[in-house]
Amino acid sequence: DAKTTQPPSMDCAEGRAANLPCNHSTISGNEYVYWYRQIHSQGPQYIIHGLKNNETNEMASLIITEDRKSSTLILPHATLRDTAVYYCIVRPSGAGSYQLTFGKGTKLSVIP
Amino acid sequence: DTAVSQTPKYLVTQMGNDKSIKCEQNLGHDTMYWYKQDSKKFLKIMFSYNNKELIINETVPNRFSPKSPDKAHLNLHINSLELGDSAVYFCASSLGTGGAWGYTFGSGTRLTVV
Numbered sequence: 001d002a003k004t005t006q007p008p009s010m011d012c013a014e015g016r017a018a019n020l021p022c023n024h025s026t027i028s029g030n031e032y033v034y035w036y037r038q039i040h041s042q043g044p045q046y047i048i049h050g051l052k053n054n055e056t057n058e059m060a061s062l063i064i065t066e067d068r069k070s071s072t073l074i075l076p077h078a079t080l081r082d083t084a085v086y087y088c089i090v091r092p093s094g095a096g097s098y099q100l101t102f103g104k105g106t107k108l109s110v111i112p
Numbered sequence: 113d114t115a116v117s118q119t120p121k122y123l124v125t126q127m128g129n130d131k132s133i134k135c136e137q138n139l140g141h142d143t144m145y146w147y148k149q150d151s152k153k154f155l156k157i158m159f160s161y162n163n164k165e166l167i168i169n170e171t172v173p174n175r176f177s178p179k180s181p182d183k184a185h186l187n188l189h190i191n192s193l194e195l196g197d198s199a200v201y202f203c204a205s206s207l208g209t210g211g212a213w214g215y216t217f218g219s220g221t222r223l224t225v226v
Contacts, residue, residue, distance in 0.1 A: 034214065043116075043202050043217030044155065085153070099168065100145075100204075100215055102155040 004088045009107040012082075018075040020106050022088030025069045030093045033064060034100070035073045037084040044087070044102070047073065051093065078110045115139050116218040118203050124224045125193055133188045133221045135203030144186035145204040145215070146178060155202070161186050190223075198225045 005023040012018040024033065035047040048055055048062045050071075055062045061074040075082055087105040116137045125131050137144065145168075146158040160168035161180045175191045190197060203218040 036215075038155075041220075043204075043219050044215070046214040046216065049214060099157055099160070101157070104154075 004090060004103055006086075006088050006103065006106045008104065009109070011109050011111055012075075012078045014080060014110050014112050015077055018073075018078040018082065018108060018110070020073040020075075020086050020088075020108065021070065022073070023070045024088070024090050027068050027090050028092070029068075031090045032093055033062065033068075033071050034087075034089040034091055035060070035062065036087045036089065036100075036102075037082075038087070038105075039081075039084040047086075078108075080110050080112065082108065083110045084108060114218075115216050116203055116205055118201075118218040118221050120221060121219065122222050122224075124226065127193055127195060127225055129193050130189070130191045131193060131223070132190070133201055133203075133223070135186045135188070135218060137184055137203075137205040137216070139205060139207070139216060141205035141207050141216070142183050143206045143208065143213075144180065144183075145206075146186065146188050147202040147204060147217075149200045149202065149220075151199070159186075159188075193225045195225050198223055 032049050032051050034049040036044045038044045048060050050062045064071045085105040085107050087102050119134045143162045145160045147155050148158050149155045157170050158172045159178045164180045177189045180186045200220045200222050202220045204215040206213045206215045
């Protein structure tokens with residue numbers, strides 16, 4: 001899997017948008033960008049994933065640059081419950097890509 | 113209904129004992145995983161099973177033996193427990209093995225070896 005680089009920590013005011021960056025400069029054309037988060041003492045939770053196009057779901061938006069070397073996860077209105085470690089992961093799309101490899105992630109603190 | 117359930121949630125045991133952690137998923141997924149999260153919070157894959165067949169075994173001591181009786185279950189048996197085995201163990205499942213499929217994780221089993 002290609003490596004990703006994320007800032008170790010970020011703060012965000014409650015109610016504001018949280019923009020979490022991720023660099024994946026060595027990403028291959030067939031690799032997806034995944035975002036997961038882990039709230040304290042819980043199992044990782046899937047947020048969103050994308051290949052080339054920007055994606056949006058009920059939790060977040062994923063913006064992938066045109067060259068696919070970086071992406072941004074956007075939580076449009078952060079709440080205290082969004083405080084968690086956020087993991088950006090790239091993973092090949094083909095069958096047989098079994099592993100989801102976690103890095104250190106970004107610890108997001110949402111501040112009242 | 114819990115999608116991926118693990119039992120027990122907490123497990124405290126003495127060194128040298130043998131213990132098992134059970135995992136069940138009701139999502140109809142055909143691939144299941146065990147991850148270990150140590151005290152430094154790194155999540156590392158241990159095993160992966162696809163349709164009851166072992167497909168990943170990541171440099172895990174052979175004291176750890178996964179068993180998959182069917183596609184919905186993946187249990188983890190640990191022999192001769194050591195202090196370093198203390199960690200949180202997460203089970204996960206996915207519909208397929210390719211990158212298009214996300215994982216669903218259980219809530220974890222906190223193992224403490226004393």
